[in-house]
Amino acid sequence: MQFKRIKILMLILFFLLDIFLLNWWRSGEVSQERVTDANxxxxxxxxxxxxxxxxxxxxxxxxxxVAAQYGDRREMSLPAGLDVSTGAKTNTVFAKFKRDLFKKNGTGSDESVLSTYSAGYQFNPVLTANKTNRDRVYSQRVEGLPVIADSGIMTFQYNKSGKPVGFTKRQLVNIERxxxxxxxxxxxxxxxxxxxxxxxxxxxxxxxxxxxxxxxxxxxxxxxxxxxxxxxxxxxxxxxxxxxxxxxxxxxxx
Structure with a gap:
């Protein structure tokens, strides 16, 4: 007899728990609907x-x-065809394209040449749109996302004719999640x-x-x-x- 009472009591408790969870779930649904309506x-x-x-x-x-450190420009791997100048910032590459670089690759091959130099970086439309000149900004990708801080971007400079003439580059290393x-x-x-x-x-x-x-x-x-x-x-x-x-x-x- 006592066992039956305990069994009935447990069934009632489980039933009440189901009702509580159902109401809790519904209240969450209503809350989300209200947020969506407000948005x-x-x-x-x-x-x-x-x-x-x-x-x-x-x-x-x-x-x-994520955490990362500035890369030293002396350790950056750069393709040939550049005149690299030194500056006070050891984390920045200042490079100019040699005059015959694009001629060697044929007419209309600017993008293919730039893709070689921007490996590991991706065109950033937001930072480029913020420029007041013809420069184009590329972002280093970290954990699948572009970096918008100066320490992880490279900027290609263009002349008045719309031809790329060089770039500045910074790179993040020792990246840790x-x-x-x-x-x-x-x-x-x-x-x-x-x-x-x-x-x-x-x-x-x-x-x-x-x-x-x-x-x-x-x-x-x-x-x-x-x-x-x-x-x-x-x-x-x-x-x-x-x-x-x-x-x-x-x-x-x-």
């Missing part, structure tokens, strides 16, 4: 203010903090954060966001990098890079 309302408000937005993503990404990957905010949430921080206003334009690595601090000779959402913004004749912490949503724009 939709804010995006609609931005469009009413004639803010030009990109076709943004709403999916989660995963990333981590500091923590396991964790979820970042979405591109949509980063755009909403910029609006809440008054970084974009009526009539402004915003580029597509790029999840990137940016330097945050230095510890024991290592630079610490965190993932950020980077955008190019236009306000009248002014253009500038905007950044949002991809973990916390904090404003990192300068």
């Amino acid at each position: 939709t309302d804010i995006i609609s408000e931005m469009k009413k203010q004639k803010i030009k937005l990109p076709k943004f993503g709403t999916s989660l990404h995963y990333s981590s903090y 500091l923590r396991d990957d964790r979820a970042t905010i979405t591109e949509e949430e980063a755009i909403i954060s910029l609006y809440r921080y008054n970084e974009i206003d009526s009539g402004d334009s915003l580029s597509k966001g790029y999840l990137s690595y940016d330097r945050t601090l230095t510890v024991n000779g290592y630079d610490i990098f965190l993932p950020v959402w980077a955008f190019e913004a236009y306000s009248g004749n002014e253009k500038y890079v905007l950044k949002i912490n991809a973990f916390t949503g904090d404003n990192l724009s300068e």
Whole structure:
């Protein structure tokens, strides 16, 4: 008899637990729906203010903090065809292309030549759009993401005729992941954060966001990098890079 009572009591407890978990799950679903509705309302408000937005993503990404050190230019592997000059910064390569470099490779082969020199780096549309001249910026890729800090980019200089004449290059080495990957905010949430921080206003334009690595601090000779959402913004004749912490949503724009 006592056993039956215990059995019935356990069944009741399991039943109540199921109800609790179901209600908890439903409350989470409602909360997420409310967040989605709130985001939709804010995006609609931005469009009413004639803010030009990109076709943004709403999916989660995963990333981590990383540590890295500056590479010494004397240890950088460089292809032939360069006149390399020395400077005070031992972490920077200052190079000019020899005049006959592109002639040897034929007409219209600029991109193929540049791809040789930019191996390990990828064209960065945000940093390039921020330039006031013809220069093009390439980012070193770390853990699958482009670096937007000066310590991990190379910049190709162009003359008035649109021909590349040389580049400056910095490189990160001894790269270490500091923590396991964790979820970042979405591109949509980063755009909403910029609006809440008054970084974009009526009539402004915003580029597509790029999840990137940016330097945050230095510890024991290592630079610490965190993932950020980077955008190019236009306000009248002014253009500038905007950044949002991809973990916390904090404003990192300068």
